[in-house]
Amino acid sequence: MYKQFDKNYVAVDCIIFGFHEGRIKLLLIKRDFEPHRGAWSLMGGFVGRDESVDKAASRILEELTGLKDIFLEQLYAYGDLDRDAAARVISIAYYALINIDHYEEKPGAKWFAFDEIPTLVFDHNIMVQKALRRLKRKTIIQPIGFELLPEKFTLTQLQSLYEAIHQQSLDKRNFRKNILSMHVLERLNEKDKNNSKRGAFLYKFDKEKYDAMVEKGNSFEFK
Amino acid sequence: MYKQFDKNYVAVDCIIFGFHEGRIKLLLIKRDFEPHRGAWSLMGGFVGRDESVDKAASRILEELTGLKDIFLEQLYAYGDLDRDAAARVISIAYYALINIDHYEEKPGAKWFAFDEIPTLVFDHNIMVQKALRRLKRKTIIQPIGFELLPEKFTLTQLQSLYEAIHQQSLDKRNFRKNILSMHVLERLNEKDKNNSKRGAFLYKFDKEKYDAMVEKGNSFEFK
DNA sequence: TCAAAAGTGTTCAGCGTACACCCATGT
């Protein structure tokens, strides 16, 4: 069936976001194969005949980061004829949010802050721009930003994350009022003294509270 | 190059929206080929080796509707292994907004209102649900709803469109205040007397005004 | 005691929302 139709190479490319020292970062690899050997690139790979596209994306992500079960969402399918120099390849881009502390250095891979991103192969820079726009939009209406933080974090860290994503500084009081009024955080009886003598309370995201909030018809909306 | 990797069938499916008599409608076809001959389905087709995915989508849309240059946007790529009963097919879904008056009846195709949509083949019902959510979201922040209306329309028609898309009734005064305050409509010196004796002013969407508004840093936001 | 980050309330303006009546015209 369908024998009269063409088949195509289908690839997956992953935009991998992290957060470190107040900046959003991107994990890139140096290609060690042709074409464009030695150029910086997103992590990618081909979709096999016997794996779903989602599965291919998580496989590729795991190959690079060693991490499983992390936030991974489809971004967009890129299908122009000449987007890959070597052959006609349709690429389905995914973006992932990882806790940078869990990542173990891999040879050939490197984290780049946004203002340091080099020219990437093919249409990868375009993918990155789209992923960033998606991240900005999504973090406003869904609590996915937490994926980029350690499990326990301070409100200052959280604010710094939102400031980095949206590239604007926020008022501390308004930020706290806003996020706390959603009742999706649990304050722990633990303080982080790394950044101050006084110490800041640690919080964690409480998925049950979030689900309860959504159930009640309220919505996460960051402003 | 890439010879060691698998190729896959890649298809495109189109969710085609229209608006008629106060209701959002969907254009579906009765399949005249296996598998599932005779079942209702989205319009679809395979992506050829020598056409871009976007091009395939507009080709397929034109095959069914005869229409070119209409609003067509990628929705999502569906890549589960068993989504098509006959073979492993990755499908990239697109949604289109058409002015239903421009459409000429095709054999085998039929418009369905949302509460009349039959069970469709494969994962097409899921695609439709996603397309509807996208349409709801997009029409709030971008002036794409106009694609579903004739070039000239009354404010009552426009309100009826938004009510249909968002499945809620709106206050007439607030609606008009809101849409007119964006300054993206041009009022014509022409009235539509089809629905009232008094006649209602016709308007058209003014892309230049819209671009100017965006340029000024304001944003289309319907509430 | 001082430096550095943590934590905390109030005020105001603008906007979203609710709401009801007159107008124009064809039959």
Add this chain to the structure above:
DNA sequence: ACATGGGTGTACGCTGAACACTTTTGA
């Protein structure tokens, strides 16, 4: 004259946004 859809303004409450000082504690 009357029925039908077209068109218009105001008042109020809520929420987003601006804004500064005290607390804690290690060095």
